[in-house]
Amino acid sequence: MSQLNLNTIEEESLRKTFFVQVLLPVPIPKTFTYRVPQKYEEHIQVGIRAIVPFGKKKIITGVISAIHQDAPNDYEAKYLLELLDEYPVVSRQQFQLFEWMSQYYMATEGEVLNVGLPSGLKLSSESKIQLNPAFQLEQSPYIFSQIEEVVINLLKKEGLLSYEQFAEITNTKQTSVLIKDLLKKQVIMLIEQVQERYKPKTEKRLRLQKDWLDKAQLNNLMQQLDKKPKQLDVLLKYLQVVPVFNDSSKNEIGVAKSIFKEEQFSTSSINTLIKNKIFEEYEVITSRLDYLNRQENLDHEITLSPAQEACRDEINTIFAEKDVALLHGITGSGKTEIYLSLIREVIESGSQALFLLPEIAITTQMIQRVRKIFGDQVGIYHSKFSDAERVEVWQGVAEGTINFVIGVRSSILLPFNNLSLIVVDEEHESSYKQYDPAPRYNARDTAVVLANIHKAKLILGSATPSYESYYNAKTGKYGLSVLTERYGEGTMPEIEVIDMRRQKAKKLVKDDYSHSLLAALESEMNKGNQAIIFQNRRGYAPYLQCETCGWISECENCSVSLTYHMHQHELKCHYCGYRQKSPSACLSCESTALVMKGFGTEKIEDDLKLHFPDVKIQRMDRDTTRKKYSYQQIIESFESGETQILIGTQMVTKGLDFENVSLVGIVDADRMMYYPDFRAHERAFQMMLQVSGRAGRSHKKGKVWIQSFQENHPLFNYLLKYDYEGFYELQLQERHSFFYPPFCRLIKIVLKGAQADSVRNGARLLYESLIGKLSSQRVLAPHEPMIAKIRNIYHMEIWIKLEKGYPLESTKSQIKASVNKLQENSQFRKLRVVFDVDPQ
Ligand SMILES: Nc1ncnc2c1ncn2[C@@H]1O[C@H](COP(=O)(O)OP(=O)(O)OP(=O)(O)O)[C@@H](O)[C@H]1O
């Protein structure tokens, strides 16, 4: 786009100087101007990366966002040091999105770039410097200065040096020049520099030498090998995998050498066959994303049920008029198949599609399904993938070799240039919102803007849509398509609420479990069925209390109780990670009457293991899924039927699909309902409905048991009838009366600091300044959040409520101005102020 016509410019006798604006992945609210060295003039393009000097001794990688000829007035622009790409890694549409996100979420574009760009594409002064492994002093064609030789020796000795160490040791003002020269002479490499660090993965493959493709020759060969059975085995195996008799063109790609190893064919025989020119060995670059190569077993069939087909057609009809369709389909209705059939149409037309899932739900289940249909056109973007894998997806999307991405929230920041369809599955999930760091964006809402930039369509799908989305659909802003039947033989499970108060009175409760729940579990286990037990609290017991003096185990650094973890016999803080050995006596009065209060997943696991010693029980929560494949392992074990009871936090509610689950237990429904948040009831209803939806998904009838001490709560009336809409209407009235979303827009301002007083006073001053600008109706008085101290940092919050239609942009500027004013005061300079637009 900003391809300047340099030829005509060069023809002018007067040379012009070029400047670029470079967007840096740092939280500074502007781009920087750099001068373009003459030798790079022909190569500059918007969207490619440049290494630039930054500050006194740093270098950093940024992205060129504009090219111009206007020298800055008030300072001398520095030269950019190097260009890293031949083709843009950031697309034009992405710049638009970055700008919107930074504006809307009150972050800088640098912060947006920072979360978007995989770290493999960034390079900063935090980069480490090391000798280039290929470098040999004697063979280098370059001459080295004294200081360069010092550096070489030092690196030989030290291995890695940070930029700072390097600068200090070399003690030169021109560290970046020295680095650049050494890079050019191929002496060193910066290990964050993607070209060097990112090595394509290769694979050794075998194929027959061309002579043997002739059938007669091949028969001949087999006879010759008759006396060398090991070699013959290898050849026969090859012919079995690559049937060159039927189709000699198949020989071209041959087979991976590794398959012979896996099946324990003799390595020396293979090598002999290569040496004797029967096999040819060659190497190909394979993608690190090895699933891309798994082309076999593709199953392109998607056969929709009549209800699904009607739904798909309806979405297409909606798209003729609107850009966003909300698909409200009950659990197990097969929303995935509808998405996939629409995505396929898009990909076949040559455009790009993006399928967003909440973090953990990127299960093997979904990926397998998607790969089966789309094979090698899919890129998977996930936080548990290595950086190299993420870079590969990024580049694949930029170059157009990947046109379908399935990923988590940050995949909306990929360099799409031709997007036609975005799907946001489980759109109600709060994990679409980024909490920290800035930009605190919601990927679902950002997807609306991304779709708009690309003139693409967007599907939001859920069995329990967020009230914001449902409201938008009901008021006609979005289209609405409803799917009310389960796919196949599945039926919705019956829900029963257990009145814990009565059961307790009748002494029918043992260790937090009602007799009804235990009996039902036992009966299902005896039938060989499976069960899911849901409790949204990990660890063993939420807190330890002294029965004598009432002391509660609290974190030293945060204002929360410590959770008891039985496994390690430790008390842990779920906010800062603080841990200590569990005390045997009260730390306040030394009484030994310590009791555990409440219960988490770990305790349930323990208890149920005692109740059902012969049943395999597994637990899925943040503690058991830290490793890359542990989540997958738990799912697979449950899927295969080996595990019979799966206990878990909200992780078990998300989109999982198992055939044999006939019982779902919700052990402590009250905990979710009495959370101090205006969305608590919306969330509790969503979670209970979602986890209920894991039962009865095939021919097996399911049942859901909910334990509550508040069984008369109106929420249950609606839940038992699966009346999503009724409960929504009820809640909406409340939101209206108390003026909460979707009737207003919220901006949360959080002030953080090490001194409680200065945080409180700062919040008060900021509040006064804000009500002066926005009126006291729109600004709520500062308050301590539920957890007022985390890691010894005190928090205060100010909430701003804006009616729909109230000017947003100017309000945000006013807020920023007030904050800047506050921080001019030396007393408050050290406060950190965080903006959260549309907090979740
Ligand atoms: N058209 C179809 N052909 C074959 N199988 C289907 C079809 N539609 C749905 N299924 C199967 O039905 C089950 C439920 O589908 P899916 O998981 O997509 O439901 P869902 O609407 O996403 O539910 P949830 O909201 O609970 O995640 C899956 O096992 C899926 O493979």
Ligand SMILES: [Zn+2]
């Ligand atoms: Zn803590």
